[in-house]
Amino acid sequence: MVMISVWERWLGNRHFLRIEPGSAVWHFRRDKIALGGFILILIMILSAVSASWLTPYPNEGRGEPNISNKLLPPSTEHPFGTDALGRDVLARVLFGARTSLTAGMSIVGVSVVIGTILGAVAGFFGGWVDEVIMRVTDIFLAFPPLLLAMTVAAVLEPSLANAVLAITLTWWPWYTRLARAQAISVRERDFVKAARGIGVSDFTTIQRHITPNIITPILVQGTLDLGAAILTLAALSFLGLGVPPPTADWGSMVREGRAYIMGGRWWMGTFPGLALFLTTMAFNLLGDGLQLVTSPRARGEAQ
Amino acid sequence: MSQAEYALRRVGLGMMVIIGVLMVTFLVSHVVPGDPARLYLGPRATPDMLKEVRELLGLNEPLPKQFMHYVANTLRGELGLSFRTKRPILEDLKIRLPATMELVTVTMLLALIVGVPVGVLGAARRGKLFDQLSRVVTIGGVSIPSFWLALLLQLLFFLHLGWLPLGGRISQDTLFNNPVRTVSGFYLVDAAITGNWIAWRDSALHMILPVCVLSAYPISLAVRMTRASMIGVLSEIYVTAARAAGLSEWEILFKLALKNGIVPTLTIMGLLFAYSITGAVLVEIVFAWPGMGSYMAEAILNDDVYVLFGVTLVVTIIYIVVNLLVDLLQAALDPRVRLGERAEM
Numbered sequence: 001m002v003m004i005s006v007w008e009r010w011l012g013n014r015h016f017l018r019i020e021p022g023s024a025v026w027h028f029r030r031d032k033i034a035l036g037g038f039i040l041i042l043i044m045i046l047s048a049v050s051a052s053w054l055t056p057y058p059n060e061g062r063g064e065p066n067i068s069n070k071l072l073p074p075s076t077e078h079p080f081g082t083d084a085l086g087r088d089v090l091a092r093v094l095f096g097a098r099t100s101l102t103a104g105m106s107i108v109g110v111s112v113v114i115g116t117i118l119g120a121v122a123g124f125f126g127g128w129v130d131e132v133i134m135r136v137t138d139i140f141l142a143f144p145p146l147l148l149a150m151t152v153a154a155v156l157e158p159s160l161a162n163a164v165l166a167i168t169l170t171w172w173p174w175y176t177r178l179a180r181a182q183a184i185s186v187r188e189r190d191f192v193k194a195a196r197g198i199g200v201s202d203f204t205t206i207q208r209h210i211t212p213n214i215i216t217p218i219l220v221q222g223t224l225d226l227g228a229a230i231l232t233l234a235a236l237s238f239l240g241l242g243v244p245p246p247t248a249d250w251g252s253m254v255r256e257g258r259a260y261i262m263g264g265r266w267w268m269g270t271f272p273g274l275a276l277f278l279t280t281m282a283f284n285l286l287g288d289g290l291q292l293v294t295s296p297r298a299r300g301e302a303q
Numbered sequence: 304m305s306q307a308e309y310a311l312r313r314v315g316l317g318m319m320v321i322i323g324v325l326m327v328t329f330l331v332s333h334v335v336p337g338d339p340a341r342l343y344l345g346p347r348a349t350p351d352m353l354k355e356v357r358e359l360l361g362l363n364e365p366l367p368k369q370f371m372h373y374v375a376n377t378l379r380g381e382l383g384l385s386f387r388t389k390r391p392i393l394e395d396l397k398i399r400l401p402a403t404m405e406l407v408t409v410t411m412l413l414a415l416i417v418g419v420p421v422g423v424l425g426a427a428r429r430g431k432l433f434d435q436l437s438r439v440v441t442i443g444g445v446s447i448p449s450f451w452l453a454l455l456l457q458l459l460f461f462l463h464l465g466w467l468p469l470g471g472r473i474s475q476d477t478l479f480n481n482p483v484r485t486v487s488g489f490y491l492v493d494a495a496i497t498g499n500w501i502a503w504r505d506s507a508l509h510m511i512l513p514v515c516v517l518s519a520y521p522i523s524l525a526v527r528m529t530r531a532s533m534i535g536v537l538s539e540i541y542v543t544a545a546r547a548a549g550l551s552e553w554e555i556l557f558k559l560a561l562k563n564g565i566v567p568t569l570t571i572m573g574l575l576f577a578y579s580i581t582g583a584v585l586v587e588i589v590f591a592w593p594g595m596g597s598y599m600a601e602a603i604l605n606d607d608v609y610v611l612f613g614v615t616l617v618v619t620i621i622y623i624v625v626n627l628l629v630d631l632l633q634a635a636l637d638p639r640v641r642l643g644e645r646a647e648m
Contacts, residue, residue: 033439138316139323142626143619146581151611152331154603231448235585238450240603254451258589261454262462262469273451281446288442 034289040282044275048097061091063246071260074267081267084256089267093275095248099160100279103243104230106164111171112222118172119179120210124187124202134180137173145170146235153241160249163242167232174225175218182214189213220290227283234276250276309634317627322374324619329373332612333366382613385602392613395598400617401488402472403587403594407579408489409510410518414575417518418525419568423556425526426533426564437526444523449582453516453589460512468509470591477505513590517582521575528571533564570633573626580618 052058060066069086072078080089122133140148152166186192187210195205236242237251245252250272257269357363361372376382382392425434460467468474473483473490481501486493491510494503536542537560545555587596595614602610 033435135319135323138320139327142320142324142623143327143615144577144581144622146584147615147618148327150584150599150603151328151608151615154606154608154611155331227446231446234448235450238448238585239588239600251448254448254454258454261458264462266458269451269454273448273454276448277443277446277451280448281443284442284446285439288438 031289031292034285034292037282037285037289040278041286044097044279044282045101047094048101051091051094051098055088055091055094057088057091058095060087061095061248063087063248071265073265080271081265083253083268084260089253089271092248092253093250093272096250096253096272096275097279099243099247099249100230100233100276101226103160103164103233104226107167107171107229107233108222108225110164110168112175112218114168114172115175115177116179116211116215116218119176119181120183120206120214122176123180123183124206124210126184126187130180133176137176140170140173143170146232149232149236150239150241153236158241158244160243160247163233163236166241167229167236171225171229175222178218178221179214182217183210186210186213224283224287224290227280227287230283231276231280306635310631313627313630313634317623320623321620324616324623325374325377326370328612328616329370332608333362333369333373377616382616383609385607385610392610395610396595396614396617399593399595399598401594402592403580403583403596405489405491406510406513406517406583406587406592406594407576409491409514410521410579411572411575413514413518414521414525414579415568418522419529419561419565420557421522422526422529422568423533423561423564425530426537427552427556429534434530437530441523441526444519447519449516449519450585450589452519453512453586456512456516457589467512470509470589472509472593473502473506474509477502513586513592516589517579517586520578520582524571524575524578525568528568529564532567533560536560536564539563566633566636570629573622573629576625577622580622 047054051061055061057066064087066082066086069078069082070084072082072086074081078088078090080093083089083092118133118137122130148170149166152169153163156162156166192205192209195209200208233242234249234251234254237249238255240255243249243252253272254269254276257265257267257272260268361369364372380393382396384390385392385395388395421437425437428434457469461469481499483490483493483499483502483506484497486496490506491503494500494506533556539560542555542560545559550559583592583594584596584599586592587594588600591597595618599611599614602608602614
């Protein structure tokens with residue numbers, strides 16, 4: 001219910017089809033660098049969705065070995081070469097996009113939900129509730145991000161779900177802070193005061209009036225953080241704490257490729273790393289562009 | 304709020320956060336996975352061994368009591384034994400930490416030396432080619448997977464060009480013929496003060512690639528912070544006044560405006576430190592740099608999770624202290640901070 005009303009509001013308030021000069025979309029379209037990031041993200045999502053059709057070796061992409069073809073350098077048949085088990089690296093990279101995207105979306109999705117709820121509650125109630133929630137948030141923010149995730153992942157059984165869990169544990173506090181700041185500003189608005197005045201319960205007020213009005217910036221931030229989440233997962237996989245074989249995963253592929261790189265077999269680690277780099281960069285380019293269009297100061301115009 | 308009051312409050316909060324951090328690591332190590340004794344002994348433990356270790360670790364005691372023990376032990380610096388090296392983790396860390404800190408220190412210095420001028424020039428030439436270029440390069444810098452960049456540089460500078468060593472902190476030859484006497488634990492410093500220039504050169508060569516990889520993120524961050532704050536400063540009226548008075552562009556940028564423009568960059572030093580130290584974990588592994596990161600990597604391979612907890616705790620506490628110092632410094636420089644005018648989230 002909440003989600004539907006959010007999207008209605010979002011769509012209803014904006015004129016997507018008419019781009020007015022000087023508007024955010026207008027600035028964004030003129031920003032070739034950010035637009036490049038956006039296009040890269042679309043390509044990445046498309047290749048993740050259609051990985052099975054894009055490669056002639058979908059089974060190898062899913063992890064089936066083909067030993068007779070092992071360690072072949074890049075050729076027209078295998079543009080990115082093959083790995084130690086004879087699997088087409090391009091197919092693995094394409095399927096790796098699936099892993100990265102689903103994992104990234106799970107990390108950010110769960111974190112956004114936790115963060116929005118906690119932040120909305122903290123900002124709405126204030127007082128000791130706020131104090132308790134924010135001090136707990138501070139504690140989790142006190143850890144250098146990768147270290148806590150590494151330790152938690154090492155304690156748990158190695159699996160994609162546990163790696164996602166470990167990263168989520170370090171990820172939610174950022175959205176809690178964002179949601180709280182937003183909730184505090186919404187709390188003072190008239191429609192919230194009116195709702196409380198006519199006796200709407202606190203729970204309903206948070207659900208119907210606070211959350212829909214604070215969710216947009218959190219969702220935007222979450223989308224932009226996908227790149228960082230994907231990069232963190234890859235780091236865990238590179239350390240051997242992430243996605244176990246045979247699932248295709250960029251971080252694990254760089255890890256495997258590392259063992260062969262000094263023997264001159266550079267392709268195994270290079271291509272998945274490149275995919276990782278481009279994906280993270282695409283999200284960051286988009287984020288940078290959005291920041292420029294939403295803050296005139298960064299654009300260097302209004303003073 | 305007076306300076307002292309603010310400092311006291313801030314230190315108090317820091318202590319509370321440290322207690323909270325201990326609580327989190329305690330819960331993760333003692334409650335979540337089920338059996339710390341199994342964790343301690345690894346997967347091949349017999350029931351007898353498990354029982355013995357349970358006694359030894361006091362695992363039969365109630366949780367709050369265990370937590371008090373845990374806090375007391377940690378404060379005394381007893382982080383437990385490494386399962387693999389059979390040595391106290393703190394002893395291992397004393398050897399490993401200087402190597403990491405040397406890397407992190409050089410990286411942060413480089414971030415400021417390179418990042419600040421580039422940021423200033425970007426602000427001065429806003430929208431021009433240099434600025435656009437630095438925008439793309441810095442976004443690339445914060446996006447590039449450090450472990451991947453490290454491999455590529457090894458491939459190029461070691462395997463193809465043969466200019467730089469593959470990894471390690473110093474070569475075996477140098478260590479044998481011109482050993483570095485330990486004073487500070489930083490090879491560059493120790494070799495310099497003992498006049499051991501052969502070792503100095505050797506360890507500097509070993510440091511080039513790891514520092515390049517590690518500083519990609521901090522440099523980019525410093526450029527972006529400096530640029531953003533300089534754009535604000537350059538539009539101030541006093542800058543216009545200085546232009547009218549005929550100061551040269553160079554003087555305006557680097558003498559007048561930078562004084563105010565650099566403050567936000569200094570305040571993210573804590574953040575830079577955090578990124579450098581976590582980045583160091585990955586970079587050290589690729590370059591076989593014998594610091595904390597390699598220690599953690601070995602621990603991961605050996606299921607030596609107590610090492611991971613120990614390192615995480617030590618690094619987190621260092622990080623909290625660094626942030627505390629940055630905050631206090633900022634409050635001393637800028638009264639608005641302690642008066643609570645800063646928009647705190």
